[in-house]
Amino acid sequence: MVKANHMMPDRAEASRTHCIRCGTCCMKGGPTLHEEDAILFAKGILKKSHVYTLRKSEVVRNIDDTLMVLKQEIIKIKGQGEAWSCMFYDDDQSACRIYNHRPLECRALKCWDLRGFKEVMARPCLQRRDLIKPDDGILKILAAHEQRCAYKTLESAVRGLRGPDSDKAVGSILALLQYDHHIRPFLTEKLRLDLNTMDFFFGRPLTTTIRMFGLCVKQEGDTFLLVPAESRKSAQPETKHPKDL
Numbered sequence: 001m002v003k004a005n006h007m008m009p010d011r012a013e014a015s016r017t018h019c020i021r022c023g024t025c026c027m028k029g030g031p032t033l034h035e036e037d038a039i040l041f042a043k044g045i046l047k048k049s050h051v052y053t054l055r056k057s058e059v060v061r062n063i064d065d066t067l068m069v070l071k072q073e074i075i076k077i078k079g080q081g082e083a084w085s086c087m088f089y090d091d092d093q094s095a096c097r098i099y100n101h102r103p104l105e106c107r108a109l110k111c112w113d114l115r116g117f118k119e120v121m122a123r124p125c126l127q128r129r130d131l132i133k134p135d136d137g138i139l140k141i142l143a144a145h146e147q148r149c150a151y152k153t154l155e156s157a158v159r160g161l162r163g164p165d166s167d168k169a170v171g172s173i174l175a176l177l178q179y180d181h182h183i184r185p186f187l188t189e190k191l192r193l194d195l196n197t198m199d200f201f202f203g204r205p206l207t208t209t210i211r212m213f214g215l216c217v218k219q220e221g222d223t224f225l226l227v228p229a230e231s232r233k234s235a236q237p238e239t240k241h242p243k244d245l
């Protein structure tokens with residue numbers, strides 16, 4: 001499960017009055033980006049391959065550890081592989097690799113006093129369309145993907161599993177997952193896009209986020225099988241992926 005926002009202090013952090021470069025805030029995850037951070041892309045500090053999108057209606061963990069359904073999409077800096085740590089955090093140096101150009105939330109955060117950070121959190125978040133030229137043909141592809149693979153659609157199909165036509169519901173879910181899965185390498189090849197930008201353009205793969213509905217996908221060749229999350233856990237070692245539910 002991904003966190004909508006990182007950097008909430010523990011009780012000990014709240015008693016500090018200055019930064020001791022412990023790195024805790026950077027190790028709790030990358031920041032959510034705001035409109036003011038668009039300039040970092042214009043300057044080439046941030047690239048689309050550095051970030052991923054959490055789409056509208058995706059379920060994320062809130063800063064107070066409760067679950068929250070996103071009312072609109074947000075864009076976050078990626079972690080380091082399977083770890084929470086922001087990809088720009090240098091553990092050896094306890095430093096940010098882009099410190100002089102760090103995003104708005106990072107500049108606002110004082111873990112001993114969250115007033116500035118909370119004010120920044122309320123500012124408009126960066127959206128995918130802010131980083132794509134208006135005449136770029138990929139916008140139409142994103143709209144089609146959004147229409148077909150919206151989380152509301154997936155949620156409705158998952159609800160159908162409990163109804164009288166559960167086989168049809170399974171088929172609908174697998175069709176969504178297959179579409180979302182195949183569009184990524186297809187467009188990478190067709191439009192010569194970096195595969196690492198796909199989580200920016202299309203959000204996290206549905207084969208990953210389906211876990212928010214208590215389901216997992218087992219892939220056997222080109223075939224997807226839908227299984228309860230618990231069965232998959234017992235069938236094979238869990239891949240540690242803290243961004244999943």
Ligand code: SF4
Pocket residue numbers: 025026029030031077086087088089090095096097098099102103106
């Ligand atoms: S961008 Fe830099 S300051 Fe911000 S979370 Fe990442 S490592 Fe920390």
